[in-house]
Amino acid sequence: MATRVIGAASLARDLGRWRSADDDGAESGGRRSARPAYLALAEGIRLLIHDGRAPLGVALPSERDLAGTLGVSRTTITSTYALLREHGYLISRQGSRSTVALPPAVPHDGTKPARSILAMMSQPELTTIDMTYAAMAAPREMQEAYSTALEGIPAYLGTHGMDPVGVLALREALARRYTERGLPTEPDQILVTLGAQHGLRLLLNVLTAPAARVLIDHPTYPNAIEAIRDVGARPVPVPLRPENPEQGWDLDGIRSAARQTAATLAYLVPDYNNPTGLLLDADGRAELAAIARDTRMTIVVDESMVELGLDSVTPPPPVAAFAKGAEIVTIGSASKSFWGGLRVGWIRTNQALITKLLGIRSTVDLGTPVMDQLATGYLLENAETILDRRRDQLRSQRAALLEALAEELPDWRVSAGAGGMSLWAQLPAPVSTALAATAPNFGVLLAAGPRFGVQGAFERFLRLPFTHQESELRLAVKAIAAAYEALTPRAADPLQPLTCY
Numbered sequence: 001m002a003t004r005v006i007g008a009a010s011l012a013r014d015l016g017r018w019r020s021a022d023d024d025g026a027e028s029g030g031r032r033s034a035r036p037a038y039l040a041l042a043e044g045i046r047l048l049i050h051d052g053r054a055p056l057g058v059a060l061p062s063e064r065d066l067a068g069t070l071g072v073s074r075t076t077i078t079s080t081y082a083l084l085r086e087h088g089y090l091i092s093r094q095g096s097r098s099t100v101a102l103p104p105a106v107p108h109d110g111t112k113p114a115r116s117i118l119a120m121m122s123q124p125e126l127t128t129i130d131m132t133y134a135a136m137a138a139p140r141e142m143q144e145a146y147s148t149a150l151e152g153i154p155a156y157l158g159t160h161g162m163d164p165v166g167v168l169a170l171r172e173a174l175a176r177r178y179t180e181r182g183l184p185t186e187p188d189q190i191l192v193t194l195g196a197q198h199g200l201r202l203l204l205n206v207l208t209a210p211a212a213r214v215l216i217d218h219p220t221y222p223n224a225i226e227a228i229r230d231v232g233a234r235p236v237p238v239p240l241r242p243e244n245p246e247q248g249w250d251l252d253g254i255r256s257a258a259r260q261t262a263a264t265l266a267y268l269v270p271d272y273n274n275p276t277g278l279l280l281d282a283d284g285r286a287e288l289a290a291i292a293r294d295t296r297m298t299i300v301v302d303e304s305m306v307e308l309g310l311d312s313v314t315p316p317p318p319v320a321a322f323a324k325g326a327e328i329v330t331i332g333s334a335s336k337s338f339w340g341g342l343r344v345g346w347i348r349t350n351q352a353l354i355t356k357l358l359g360i361r362s363t364v365d366l367g368t369p370v371m372d373q374l375a376t377g378y379l380l381e382n383a384e385t386i387l388d389r390r391r392d393q394l395r396s397q398r399a400a401l402l403e404a405l406a407e408e409l410p411d412w413r414v415s416a417g418a419g420g421m422s423l424w425a426q427l428p429a430p431v432s433t434a435l436a437a438t439a440p441n442f443g444v445l446l447a448a449g450p451r452f453g454v455q456g457a458f459e460r461f462l463r464l465p466f467t468h469q470e471s472e473l474r475l476a477v478k479a480i481a482a483a484y485e486a487l488t489p490r491a492a493d494p495l496q497p498l499t500c501y
Contacts, residue, residue: 003097004236004260006054008061008069010253011045014053014239015070018044037072038079045080046089049100050430052218052457055237059097060090102456128440129476132447134274134421134465136393138339139386141379149374162366164358166192166346167373173380174332174346182317183348191354192368195345196304196333200267201227203300203329203347205360207265208233215257215266217249219424219452219461221274221302224267236261237454240276242415242424248278251287258295265298270319272305275452275463276424277417279309282316289319292327301330304345307337307387309419310395326350334376336421337387344368344376394421400470404477409484414464422465430459431487438486444479 019040048054060066063077070077081098084090088103156167165171171187178185193199208214210232216225218237228235238253249270257263270280270288280288292299301319309315320328326349333345347357379386398416401423405414413426427435436448449458466473 003059003099004057004257005059005097006061007252007256008065010250011048011054011061011066012069014048014241015041015044036079038076038083041070041072041076041080042083045084046087047460049089049102050457051426051460052237052453053239054100055218055239055457056100056102056455059099062097128443128445129468129472129479130445131465131468131476132445133340134463134467135336135340136390136421136467138341139379139390141382141386142339142342142375145375145378146371148378149371152374153371156370161370163370164361164365164367165354166190166368167370167377170344170373170377170380171346173377174348177380177383178318178348181315181321183321185348188351189348189354191347191349191357192373193331193345193347194365194368195335195343196302196331197223197227197345198343198365199331199333199345199347200224200300200302201231202357202360202364203331204228204231204233204265206353206356207298207300212265213261213263215254215261215263215268215297216454217268217273218454219273219275219449219458220267220269222447222451224302225454228267233265235454236263237457240273240278242276242278242417243413245278245415245418248273248276249280249284249288251284251291254288255291255295258291258297263295263297265300266292267300267302269302269305271301271303271315272308272418272420274305274420275422276415277420277422279313279418280316280319285316285319286322289322289324289328293324297327299328301328303330304333304336305420306332307383308391308394308421310391310398311418313418320348326353329353334379337383337390338376338379342372342376342379344372394466397466397468397470397473398423401464401466401473401477404474405464408477408481421467422463425462425464427460427462427484431484432459432462434487435462435480435484439480439483442479442483442486444476444483446480 019037045054060081063074063081067074067077081090085092085098089101090098091101092098168187170192171190174190175185175187193202204227208231212233213236214228214233215238216235218239225235236257238250238257241248241250270285272279288299303318318330320330330348331345334342402414402416405412405425411428415424417424432449436446439446447463449461449463450456452458452463468476
């Protein structure tokens with residue numbers, strides 16, 4: 001299979017302003033710079049590698065293409081690539097392109113993201129604020145939802161209670177909600193699952209094979225990465241750009257990656273991506289559906305966060321509304337909208353795929369609990385009242401977290417996103433894992449950035465959920481700031497400059 005290649009235009013876009021005025025002068029014949037242009041370019045590419053923008057195993061553009069795109073000499077590119085090879089950031093094989101790598105001195109696990117920090121630490125003496133999860137407490141209507149479900153359960157007690165498709169009343173409610181959002185849906189297009197994660201796993205079992213490539217947003221939901229690996233497939237990252245929400249998804253990169261890797265499946269979160277909160281607009285959704293058709297790739301769209309838009313924008317229609325066939329499969333969940341303890345999710349697709357999924361499901365479980373389904377139906381009937389209140393709460397907590405970060409950690413760059421439950425913060429130095437290891441000593445648990453990517457990416461990033469109360473968020477940020485300050489001076493420094501001889 002051909003090596004996947006980063007386009008020169010995409011790399012140039014991600015590099016941004018990689019040269020200072022002095023560097024420009026050196027390249028254009030002006031006054032001599034203290035830092036050669038090739039060194040400035042090498043440092044820029046190295047940052048992209050550490051941040052996951054240049055994924056491991058992917059080839060950089062040819063020297064000629066990149067020189068033409070950046071407007072520099074080919075000698076500059078040759079020297080840049082040579083320096084990156086010398087420091088272990090490129091691997092060259094005879095007859096093949098040079099591919100992105102991390103030096104052996106950079107610790108990373110290329111097989112699985114780190115397990116939860118909770119599983120690796122003893123109970124701390126301090127009162128601890130757990131920032132490893134993004135989920136809210138149950139709304140006050142939850143008790144009434146189960147009371148109503150209890151009243152409705154007698155109608156099902158005369159049956160065996162095991163329905164692998166799902167209670168008809170819930171499937172009808174979900175179909176109506178999709179239709180109201182601009183995607184006409186019938187109840188027989190819905191399969192009720194034990195949450196979105198369960199739905200994804202069923203789909204992976206049907207739609208992938210060992211060693212198959214699955215495109216993913218980068219960063220993305222860490223449990224999805226684990227699920228892809230657990231079925232023997234290989235996640236192929238396509239970088240997001242949270243600093244530029246208007247073009248957060250590299251659609252050209254998705255198309256190129258699908259063609260170069262022959263991926264037949266993608267898992268994407270275009271509705272308030274976890275962890276960045278990015279939202280793909282309607283034009284991007286239409287293009288995404290076109291890419292799926294052109295490349296014959298099925299896209300699994302995770303809408304777990306779809307009800308949590310926090311900015312005053314009209315939400316676009318579901319991605320599947322732009323499909324012309326079965327190229328878009330949608331999964332959803334009640335866990336983020338209502339309560340994590342409510343293990344109800346669903347898959348929206350065509351009947352042929354649902355039939356295949358049911359064949360797989362019978363080997364795993366025999367259906368979603370009826371009580372939970374009836375409770376979810378009650379919550380959907382009262383969704384607008386519940387969700388309006390929860391969105392207001394999230395807006396207030398997001399504002400409190402942003403304010404605390406600006407005060408305690410002003411040199412961190414934070415992307416708020418358009419919705420969801422978390423901020424994606426960029427640290428001045430690649431110390432996310434070290435910070436997550438140190439933070440429990442200061443009373444806060446953190447999920448390090450590399451959990452949300454593959455092969456050691458995102459050491460300069462941290463996901464910060466705003467699902468706690470405002471007072472707890474302020475305490476958490478103070479603890480994070482203290483932990484960051486406690487890191488060794490060498491660890492807290494920005495990436496050490498590349499040396500040339």
